[in-house]
Structures are given as C-alpha cells and as structure tokens.
Amino acid sequence: MLRRSYLVLRSVCLWTISLIHFFTVCPFLVLLGVIVDPRRNDWPQRLFFRNILRLAGVSFETRYAPGFDRHRTSLFISNHINLFDAFVVYSAIPQFVRGLELESHFRIPAYGWMMKRFGNIPVNRAGGPSHFKRTLERVRSHIQNGISVVVFAEGTRTLTGRVGPFQKGAFAIAQQIGAPIVPLSICGSFKFNRKGSWMLYPSKITVCLHDTIETRNLQRQDLDDLITRVHRIVAEPVEASLRVSRATEP
Numbered sequence: 001m002l003r004r005s006y007l008v009l010r011s012v013c014l015w016t017i018s019l020i021h022f023f024t025v026c027p028f029l030v031l032l033g034v035i036v037d038p039r040r041n042d043w044p045q046r047l048f049f050r051n052i053l054r055l056a057g058v059s060f061e062t063r064y065a066p067g068f069d070r071h072r073t074s075l076f077i078s079n080h081i082n083l084f085d086a087f088v089v090y091s092a093i094p095q096f097v098r099g100l101e102l103e104s105h106f107r108i109p110a111y112g113w114m115m116k117r118f119g120n121i122p123v124n125r126a127g128g129p130s131h132f133k134r135t136l137e138r139v140r141s142h143i144q145n146g147i148s149v150v151v152f153a154e155g156t157r158t159l160t161g162r163v164g165p166f167q168k169g170a171f172a173i174a175q176q177i178g179a180p181i182v183p184l185s186i187c188g189s190f191k192f193n194r195k196g197s198w199m200l201y202p203s204k205i206t207v208c209l210h211d212t213i214e215t216r217n218l219q220r221q222d223l224d225d226l227i228t229r230v231h232r233i234v235a236e237p238v239e240a241s242l243r244v245s246r247a248t249e250p
Contacts, residue, residue, distance in 0.1 A: 008199070015200065025048050030117040033117060045118075049087040049091050053205070056200055058084075059204040060206075061204065061206045062092040062206075065208070065209060066211070068210065069212045073148050074148050076093060076097065076181075077151055077153045077166070077184060077230050078151065078153070078234070079153075079186055080157050081157060081189040082189060084192070084193060093209070095148045097150055098120050098147055098148075098149060099121070099150045100121050100139075100170070103124045119147070121139065121142070123135055132172075136173050139173050140177045153230075157195040159194075159195060162235070162238070163235040163238050166227050171227050171230070175215055175222075175226075178215055179215060180212050183211075183213070185208040186205065187208065188245070189205050190245075192205060208237045
C-alpha cells in the first residue's frame with residue numbers, strides 16, 4: 001500500500017514536471033526553427049526530447065547493429081507502446097528525422113501547431129488512394145531532402161506489450177520510392193507506461209536499431225515477405241525484454 005502511494009505521488013510529480021518542461025521549451029524551439037535552418041536547430045531539439053525522458057524518470061540506452069548505416073536517409077519502422085515513443089525514437093536515431101502522425105493530432109490546440117511547424121507528416125486514418133498518394137509524395141520529398149522518416153507501423157499503441165500486426169502502407173511507400181528500411185525496436189517502455197494508464201514506473205528503455213534493409217528493385221509481390229521479415233526483427237528483442245520484465249516482477 002505504501003509503495004503504491006509512493007508510485008502514484010511520483011507519477012503526479014513527474015507528469016507535472018514533464019508537461020511544464022514541454023509547453024515551456026517546445027514553443028521556443030519551434031519558433032527558433034522558423035528563423036534557423038532546421039538541421040542546425042536539431043541538436044537543441046534532440047536535447048529537449050532526451051530531457052523529457054529524463055524528467056519522466058527513464059534511463060535510456062541505444063544499441064546499433066553492425067549493419068545499420070547511420071548516414072543513410074531511411075524509413076525507420078518501429079513498434080508503438082505509449083505517448084513517449086516520439087521522444088524515444090527522436091533521441092535514438094542519429095539522423096535528421098521526422099515522423100508520420102495521425103491527421104487528427106494536428107487539430108489538438110497548441111500541440112498540433114507545434115507538430116506542424118516541427119515538420120511531421122499528417123496521415124489520414126480513413127486511408128484511400130488519394131490519401132496514400134499524398135502521404136507517399138510527402139515521404140518522398142522528405143527522403144529526397146535528406147530527412148529520414150519514422151513510422152509506427154502497427155498504427156496504434158499496443159495493449160499487451162507485444163508487437164501487433166504491421167500495416168502495409170509504410171512498406172508500400174518504401175517499395176515505390178526505393179527508400180531503405182531500418183527496423184527499430186523499443187524495449188522496456190511497456191513497463192514504464194502503457195496505453196490507458198497515467199502511471200510512470202521506474203524503468204530502463206533500450207532502443208535497438210537493426211541492420212539497414214534495401215528495397216531497391218523490390219517488387220510489389222515481395223511486400224508480404226518484407227513485412228514478415230521486418231516484424232520478426234522488431235519483435236524479437238521486444239519479446240525478450242517482456243520475458244525478463246515478467247520474470248523479475250515482484
């Protein structure tokens with residue numbers, strides 16, 4: 001009972017500190033990005049995102065596979081756990097990167113304006129050929145301009161900690177524009193915070209950046225095999241992390 005009360009009070013304090021930090025510093029960085037080349041403005045934004053995790057009580061580690069090309073503009077395919085994932089991937093990816101984000105998020109007061117200025121790409125949940133084409137062209141433009149793009153390929157946050165089925169859209173985009181894919185695994189974040197809960201538990205998040213996968217000359221009929229391959233790569237360290245977490249639970 002005493003530990004539960006401590007964790008509740010801890011979570012309230014960490015959320016308060018994190019939100020004050022976010023809505024104080026983020027608008028300044030967005031406005032700075034209006035007058036300064038975004039690439040030169042990248043390091044303070046990266047520091048800001050990393051501080052969000054520190055203030056939320058998270059220890060953080062990034063592991064790079066030998067075949068990960070850190071200089072190659074790529075499409076990063078990640079699992080999705082909680083609201084902190086954007087801060088996690090931005091802190092881990094050693095490139096200038098932006099993300100796909102639901103169009104509805106851009107209508108959230110203050111936050112939506114900041115994400116639009118930040119350069120994230122809106123995605124319509126309804127889908128359809130016209131929406132897909134618009135997203136494809138925006139991703140193509142980012143890649144051609146040296147901006148990597150991160151996609152949460154499940155399309156929603158997990159309820160179990162496991163990696164859910166991947167949607168086909170991001171892979172179809174990669175195949176059509178020939179962009180390399182980098183599988184990305186977020187491990188330990190489900191223990192930290194999960195969908196439907198505001199509790200923030202002490203934990204360590206490890207991000208695994210796997211070998212870069214070429215998509216040049218990939219045919220449409222090869223997409224299912226590619227999705228299966230990338231899903232397996234992303235899921236393996238996540239599953240291992242869940243097993244360790246469950247084994248050490250009191």
